[in-house]
Amino acid sequence: DIQMTQSPSSLSASVGDRVTITCRASQDIDNSVAWYQQIPGQAPKLLIYAASTLASGSPSRFTGSGSGTNYTLTITSLQPEDFASYFCQQYFYWRTFGQGTKVEIK
Amino acid sequence: EVQLVESGGGLVKPGGSLRLSCAASGFTFNSYTMNWVRQAPGKGLEWVSYISGAGNNIYYANSVKGRFTISRDNAENSLYLQMDSLRVEDTAVYYCARDQYGWSHVDYWGQGTLVTVSS
Numbered sequence: 001d002i003q004m005t006q007s008p009s010s011l012s013a014s015v016g017d018r019v020t021i022t023c024r025a026s027q028d029i030d031n032s033v034a035w036y037q038q039i040p041g042q043a044p045k046l047l048i049y050a051a052s053t054l055a056s057g058s059p060s061r062f063t064g065s066g067s068g069t070n071y072t073l074t075i076t077s078l079q080p081e082d083f084a085s086y087f088c089q090q091y092f093y094w095r096t097f098g099q100g101t102k103v104e105i106k
Numbered sequence: 107e108v109q110l111v112e113s114g115g116g117l118v119k120p121g122g123s124l125r126l127s128c129a130a131s132g133f134t135f136n137s138y139t140m141n142w143v144r145q146a147p148g149k150g151l152e153w154v155s156y157i158s159g160a161g162n163n164i165y166y167a168n169s170v171k172g173r174f175t176i177s178r179d180n181a182e183n184s185l186y187l188q189m190d191s192l193r194v195e196d197t198a199v200y201y202c203a204r205d206q207y208g209w210s211h212v213d214y215w216g217q218g219t220l221v222t223v224s225s
Contacts, residue, residue, distance in 0.1 A: 034211035036151075043201060043215035044151065055213070087151055091211055094165070095141075095153040 002026050002090055006098025012106040019075040021101045023088035028068050032092035035064055035073045038100075039084045047086075048073065078103070108132040108214045110202045115219030122192050122223070128185040128202030128216055136160070136180035139205040141212065142187045144198035144221075154200070155187065156209075170196075192223045 003026040031051040036044035048064035088098040114126040142154040155176040175188040199218040206213035
């Protein structure tokens with residue numbers, strides 16, 4: 001199985017901050033990675049797919065990058081509605097998720 | 107508007123069975139591959155099972171293989187998950203989830219249904 005190691009597990013940030021979340025795959029996953037946002041009590045919502053393609057309706061402050069085994073989700077200017085948990089997922093071989101990152105208000 | 111509505115969750119004893127349903131609307135159901143994904147309380151996401159549009163390709167996570175059965179009724183626009191020999195560790199919110207392009211990422215999720223396995 002492909003493991004996805006996501007970091008950090010949590011972070012505290014302020015509105016307007018730049019936030020970076022990283023996922024490292026246990027092998028090359030050829031950009032087959034998606035990022036999801038989950039607000040407590042709600043279903044996940046797709047933000048980014050194919051490593052860097054912004055999903056329809058996702059704000060442009062969310063960007064994805066990376067290749068090979070290392071992938072990053074960046075929120076360029078954190079907004080109040082962005083305080084949530086974020087998960088990466090690889091779909092190169094079967095599907096596995098990262099452990100999640102909880103973004104909290106500083 | 108794409109909608110996925112799960113039902114069938116509840117409290118069941120270890121060793122028991124439960125059948126989850128997902129009613130789909132707002133898209134051509136038989137054109138999309140579908141999944142079940144679960145999330146244990148306070149934990150991360152775990153992919154459970156996948157089924158192709160015609161229902162002829164099916165995959166399971168090792169943790170549920172031999173105990174869970176995924177199926178779909180394209181005439182009824184519905185997805186199902188038959189869960190047998192349930193264990194305490196199967197306790198989770200179960201989400202119905204649509205793939206955007208065949209074997210790919212999920213683009214739509216249902217709101218989930220809670221399954222609690224406890225004596």
